[in-house]
Amino acid sequence: MLPRARRTVRPSSLYTLRLADDEDEEPPPPWAAPIGIANSIKGLLEAMRGERFERKVTVLGSTGSIGTQTLDIVRERPGNFSVVGLAATGRNLDLLVEQTREFRPQVVALRDASRVDAFRDALQRANVPEPAHIGGGDAAVVECARHTDAQVVVTGLVGCAGLLPTVAAIEAGKDIALANKETLIAGGPVIVPLVHKHHVWMTPADSEHSAIFQCLQGAPDDALRRITLTASGGAFRDWDVSRLSQVTAADALQHPNWNMGPKITCDSATLMNKGLEVIEAHYLFGADYDDIEVVVHPQSIVHSAVELQDTSVLAQLGWPDMRLPLLYAMSWPHRLRMESMRSLNWVEVGSLTFRAPDRRKYPCLDLAYAAGRRGGTMPAVLNAANEVAVEMFLKESLPFLGIPRVIELVMSRHDTSGWTTEPSLDDIVSADKWARTMASEVAASQHIQA
Numbered sequence: 001m002l003p004r005a006r007r008t009v010r011p012s013s014l015y016t017l018r019l020a021d022d023e024d025e026e027p028p029p030p031w032a033a034p035i036g037i038a039n040s041i042k043g044l045l046e047a048m049r050g051e052r053f054e055r056k057v058t059v060l061g062s063t064g065s066i067g068t069q070t071l072d073i074v075r076e077r078p079g080n081f082s083v084v085g086l087a088a089t090g091r092n093l094d095l096l097v098e099q100t101r102e103f104r105p106q107v108v109a110l111r112d113a114s115r116v117d118a119f120r121d122a123l124q125r126a127n128v129p130e131p132a133h134i135g136g137g138d139a140a141v142v143e144c145a146r147h148t149d150a151q152v153v154v155t156g157l158v159g160c161a162g163l164l165p166t167v168a169a170i171e172a173g174k175d176i177a178l179a180n181k182e183t184l185i186a187g188g189p190v191i192v193p194l195v196h197k198h199h200v201w202m203t204p205a206d207s208e209h210s211a212i213f214q215c216l217q218g219a220p221d222d223a224l225r226r227i228t229l230t231a232s233g234g235a236f237r238d239w240d241v242s243r244l245s246q247v248t249a250a251d252a253l254q255h256p257n258w259n260m261g262p263k264i265t266c267d268s269a270t271l272m273n274k275g276l277e278v279i280e281a282h283y284l285f286g287a288d289y290d291d292i293e294v295v296v297h298p299q300s301i302v303h304s305a306v307e308l309q310d311t312s313v314l315a316q317l318g319w320p321d322m323r324l325p326l327l328y329a330m331s332w333p334h335r336l337r338m339e340s341m342r343s344l345n346w347v348e349v350g351s352l353t354f355r356a357p358d359r360r361k362y363p364c365l366d367l368a369y370a371a372g373r374r375g376g377t378m379p380a381v382l383n384a385a386n387e388v389a390v391e392m393f394l395k396e397s398l399p400f401l402g403i404p405r406v407i408e409l410v411m412s413r414h415d416t417s418g419w420t421t422e423p424s425l426d427d428i429v430s431a432d433k434w435a436r437t438m439a440s441e442v443a444a445s446q447h448i449q450a
């Protein structure tokens with residue numbers, strides 16, 4: 001149940017009109033996304049302003065797949081969006097310099113502090129004025145995430161490295177366009193209450209969760225009966241399970257439908273990406289794990305669906321183009337036209353097919369359900385073990401089938417004595433750290449390598 005709505009005016013926030021939770025009267029809902037009747041009313045009121053809105057955006061992970069597509073949107077809709085901050089590791093300095101030239105951010109953070117001098121030199125050589133703030137290291141990324149002038153932070157960095165910057169952004173009152181799912185998966189028990197405490201919006205940028213979010217607009221608070229997450233099936237969807245012991249990193253990086261960064265592409269090949277999305281859907285929409293199903297949909301046209309209490313099924317369709325969910329996450333509840341985005345052609349699509357995932361081929365899916373159902377710090381442990389295993393697989397120091405083995409072993413060794421379903425941020429950070437060490441150890445063992 002969403003709390004009774006009341007109006008508050010927060011000039012520094014994304015919207016001037018808010019219907020916020022009344023903390024004195026009812027507890028906040030156990031989900032992070034702005035769904036439910038109170039938010040729908042608020043969304044309608046905001047949408048009535050038309051396309052005349054301006055949002056200042058910080059992009060974490062600006063040089064990656066999500067980051068560059070976010071900046072494509074800013075480039076095409078300069079009347080609606082401008083850039084305040086950019087953050088990246090600093091690996092791709094040329095692109096970061098080019099982004100600084102084009103978008104004139106106030107702050108640029110390089111996670112790798114040793115690249116800051118080279119960045120300054122590269123700016124000078126390219127005749128690009130220095131931003132007011134340039135920082136290096138993890139702390140600089142956190143500072144960038146909470147920079148005063150930004151209203152929306154697009155989280156396009158990879159892995160649990162997004163956790164502390166996202167927490168900082170929420171505490172500073174920024175709305176979050178969430179691409180970095182690992183943060184919510186590991187930190188859900190802390191992030192969901194924090195979103196409500198600071199009255200910020202967390203809008204999903206993952207295509208599946210954007211689809212669900214779109215389908216739930218205007219739906220009553222208790223209308224959701226079931227979520228169906230669609231999965232492309234990843235690089236090996238048409239491979240027999242017997243061939244998986246031979247696959248290489250290059251094989252796993254051949255995604256049939258989406259062009260994404262290496263980590264998520266590998267997660268798609270193991271279907272861990274879908275498993276992570278099951279947990280993400282739980283925290284975003286408050287659905288029970290029994291009410292979240294996964295179907296393989298090779299065409300990636302139906303991005304996901306919801307079933308409502310009366311068994312009506314609503315789905316969202318579109319070409320596989322991440323700019324659409326990103327645009328909606330950044331502009332919700334508005335609907336902006338992008339000339340560069342192609343209308344769906346039903347005849348060209350032809351047929352849409354669906355099948356059950358092969359659980360033998362994709363053990364990571366069941367591991368994710370198990371971690372989600374266990375709750376507490378287990379999703380953080382699952383996620384950290386997966387990050388380590390995937391990194392090792394991509395560096396060719398772990399076989400493909402070793403990925404689920406590492407995760408399962410690490411989960412089985414997670415100490416659940418003194419277990420709480422409501423861990424603190426420190427608990428989550430410690431569990432993440434422990435799981436990384438344990439994953440590196442077990443991955444090196446002969447049993448896993450065999």
Ligand SMILES: NC(=O)c1ccc[n+]([C@@H]2O[C@H](COP(=O)([O-])OP(=O)(O)OC[C@H]3O[C@@H](n4cnc5c(N)ncnc54)[C@H](OP(=O)(O)O)[C@@H]3O)[C@@H](O)[C@H]2O)c1
Binds near residue numbers: 087089111207261263
């Ligand atoms: N790509 C997609 O279509 C897609 C779809 C749905 C969800 N997602 C999610 O979005 C996130 C980003 O994915 P991606 O595919 O865009 O990854 P990517 O292409 O590998 O890009 C990652 C970006 O994050 C930066 N980065 C990595 N670690 C960082 C850190 N600790 N501090 C600051 N910057 C850091 C990288 O900088 P450098 O370039 O300097 O290394 C790069 O700009 C992931 O959580 C993924 O699951 C992605």
